[in-house]
Amino acid sequence: MTWFESFILGLVQGLTEFLPISSSAHLRLTAAFADWHDPGAAFTAITQIGTETAVLIYFRKDIARIISAWSKSLFDKEMRGDHDAKMGWLVIIGSIPIGVLGVTLKDQIEGPFRDLRLIATTLIVMGIVLGVADRLAARDEQGAKHRAVRERKTLSELGVRDGLIYGVCQAMALIPGVSRSGATISGGLLMGYTREAAARYSFLLAIPAVLASGAYELKDAGEGHVSWGPTIFATVVAFVVGYAVIAWFMRFITTKSFMPFVIYRILLGIALYILVGTGTLSPHAAETAG
Template identity: 40%
Template sequence: MPQAASQSIDTIQALFLALIQGITEFLPISSSAHLALVPLLTSWPDQGLAFDCVVHLGSLTAVVFYFREDLARMASGFAVTVKQRSISADRDGYLAWMIGFATIPVGLFGLTFKDMIETDFRSLTVIGTTSIIFGLLLWLADTEDKNTKTETSWGFRDVMIVGFAQAIALIPGTSRSGITMTAALMMGYGREAAARFSFLLSIPVIVLAGSVKIKDWIEQPDQAAGVVELLVGYGVSAISAYLCIHYFIKYLQRIGMGPFVIYRVMLGAVLLWMVY
């Protein structure tokens, strides 16, 4: 059970942590690896569960707003599939079903192994190692020559593979966006198709993770962050996450995954160096 923070955070800490959350939530570089560095490089107090909740809400706001037109079509299409009792009755409705199916593994794994993930796996050794290993896997997947599948190619088998890959991302340092894009690229999907599906898939996952944090906060509320810090956290997280999604998709075809792989390997090496 998380412990209530004994100190209050300030605006600078709120801004910095929200920026980390907003950027690393969607880039394939692992948010947990970056957050692990914060207590090592600063003397900041724990930000508390309330702050964690609002920055996740900021990230959720960003991805929902960015994909608002897609989500509206998916909601309308989902209603069509329900009415006609066929998930293939509407293309956008079909995608909504695929997102739902792909979310099942992370929900089951998260509930089953929550305590183990929050304790045994949160070491710098694990985070540094997974950052490097899954970074190299991303590089390998991005060098494939058969990345020609588009968003219309998603089938049940493919989305479940991505879904189980996402469940592995519960291990800190793996990167949810990184491993889901890796799985999609390895199955032959293009970079943009892999990224868009990963971002859409993040919506129910952020909702699930946020719900767990809210539950924990209700059970043990904290006063680590004041109203100003919470507002800063929400705003900075939402804006940085939106810009991150926009420019990542815009420049992905041009830059590829190489820069993120190099960054991950260097970050993992730093974390392991700090341990040994």
């Protein structure tokens, strides 16, 4: 991998990690369109440490408060009813599905799941799911203004059942094209949470999974499967760009619809089907490119 490739891939990672369009799919597609070697699941996992560091800094106050309350709840029974202490446990519970499936499906994640035909399918299907969830949220928001429906839920109403459902949604993002934020936000909206609540919990829930995945894949870098210099550079680029994207996205979702992302996903998926179907692009493009 050249330094230029690492810069572009880091830029793509930072731009797409928090938007509901799938960073892993875009890294895969960037390599395919540019005729570069597929950066692979290990590179993706490691560069996600950069974007997740941006989450740690952006939500540092929330995270510090949650860790403090959760730690105290281990020894103080009265603290176990505290909202932040519950959030700590819910993040742990919600991380179980992706932890189990990530280890179980490791070979599929690094192989068959990177087929461009599967990516095209997940882009379209999850785009439709996000669109439906977004429309339901918009309908409820309008109804709540006229007191026709109950207001949408906030994170203070999050329980074990919903936390696990969020976790299952996040685990779906092991397949490129699904999108971690897209799946968890869609799940949250379909369960009746506000856009802001769904997005905030999505970011918090991703922290253990992404950091654990990146640490797990670091062994590949040590064994020579990943170029250290370019990978670290891409991770730094992803961090800087990712932080800016988080700040923009959290403002965006408070007033805007997810429909631009829905349309983009569906059009990209259709275009990918056409390119593969006409033979312009191999479903395994870039996997053997030099």
